[in-house]
Amino acid sequence: MKEQSQLLYQQMMAGIDQCSLLFTTEKEQIECCFQACEKTWNEQQKFLQHYHFSNDKEEIWFFKTVKPALTGMLEYYALVYKANLFVPEEDPGEIINFWQKELRYTRKFFREHETFYNYFKSGSTEMDELYFVRANNDPTFVPPQRTYNLDPQSSTTYDHLLAGILAREKYEHYVEGRISALEIDA
Numbered sequence: 001m002k003e004q005s006q007l008l009y010q011q012m013m014a015g016i017d018q019c020s021l022l023f024t025t026e027k028e029q030i031e032c033c034f035q036a037c038e039k040t041w042n043e044q045q046k047f048l049q050h051y052h053f054s055n056d057k058e059e060i061w062f063f064k065t066v067k068p069a070l071t072g073m074l075e076y077y078a079l080v081y082k083a084n085l086f087v088p089e090e091d092p093g094e095i096i097n098f099w100q101k102e103l104r105y106t107r108k109f110f111r112e113h114e115t116f117y118n119y120f121k122s123g124s125t126e127m128d129e130l131y132f133v134r135a136n137n138d139p140t141f142v143p144p145q146r147t148y149n150l151d152p153q154s155s156t157t158y159d160h161l162l163a164g165i166l167a168r169e170k171y172e173h174y175v176e177g178r179i180s181a182l183e184i185d186a
Helices: 002-022 026-049 056-086 092-112 114-122 128-132 159-185
Strands: none
Touching: 002 026, 002 056, 026 056, 056 092, 056 128, 056 159, 092 114, 092 159, 114 159
16 A cells, blocks of 8 residues: 555656646646646545555554645645636735735634644644544544545545645645745835
8 A cells, every 4th residue: 555655646746747847827737736636536546445454553644644645735736726716917916915815814724723733743643543544533524525535435534634734734835935926026
């Protein structure tokens, strides 16, 4: 499982790198990157349907490391695409305000999930069996509907939240870069 997952991740990252070479517009590059991520997750999910984890430790590793890394990239490119779709085109002041609002929105996500965010950032493991083992899923919890969360056999109660954190950390850097570039140009 580990070798196969690492190979898929490397292929996804190579596909993302190719997108900037194949396409000239940012929109086309983002779409290409999203498709590369989606293709990788679909392949991983097909493999997962026929795979039985040898123990809880392996299952935790997958749902704490592999799935969030893959689906977090999917979510990141969805955030970037949506933002670029709605960013104002003319007024520089409106554009900076838009990106500052995106930054506030991203940081609000971290505050709303502060307990879990701190758990993840601290490297804690004591709650991993509860958070990342499917047998311990909270039946009352319904994760946000994403194409990668539709199959309950490939989801745990918290892997989607970890993917959201990883996506927003990357998105936060993207947004800060956009703001910095606009401030330099101003």
